Amino acid sequence: MSPHIYIDADACPVREETYRVARRHRVPVTVVANQWLRTPREPNVTFQLVTGDFDAADDWIADAANAESIVITSDILLAERCLKAGATVMSPKGELFTAASIGSMIATRAIMTDLRDQLTGKGNDTGFRGGPAPFSPRDRSRFLEALHLAVERLKRG
Numbered sequence: 001m002s003p004h005i006y007i008d009a010d011a012c013p014v015r016e017e018t019y020r021v022a023r024r025h026r027v028p029v030t031v032v033a034n035q036w037l038r039t040p041r042e043p044n045v046t047f048q049l050v051t052g053d054f055d056a057a058d059d060w061i062a063d064a065a066n067a068e069s070i071v072i073t074s075d076i077l078l079a080e081r082c083l084k085a086g087a088t089v090m091s092p093k094g095e096l097f098t099a100a101s102i103g104s105m106i107a108t109r110a111i112m113t114d115l116r117d118q119l120t121g122k123g124n125d126t127g128f129r130g131g132p133a134p135f136s137p138r139d140r141s142r143f144l145e146a147l148h149l150a151v152e153r154l155k156r157g
Contacts, residue, residue, distance in 0.1 A: 003154035005147075006061050008073035009033040013135050014092045014143050018072060019045060021147045025155070030064070032057045070150050088154065093139040094146035 009031045019040055022029045031039050032048045034057050039047045050056040058078040065071055067086035079089045079097040089097040
């Protein structure tokens, strides 16, 4: 198999790490975003600017994803769509999304959204502040290892 990496790039903290792994394995990378981003001027890196709907980048990636794809995203709903297309999907922290785990992740996302809406609703300033934990060097290292292993696995078929 010949892997191809797709980056959901608008808020991706590991683009440089992805380029590094892609260079080493000579794997093409497509960076997809709804705003212009700087990418390396290298033959294996392409930039896809999408316009239109809020989910235009997600739609583009989901349409391109297949069994030879590695998709890097924090978006659980995009991850589900890409998994259905047969892609390998991972978060920028190197966590693999799987068919076995995605259902519970979507359910947790829905519960947290409802909870956040209740706690931060009109007239209800509880001081609730949420969001992901800060991105750490350990997360970056875990991502590099996970991406390397995913590329190796796809190259072996």
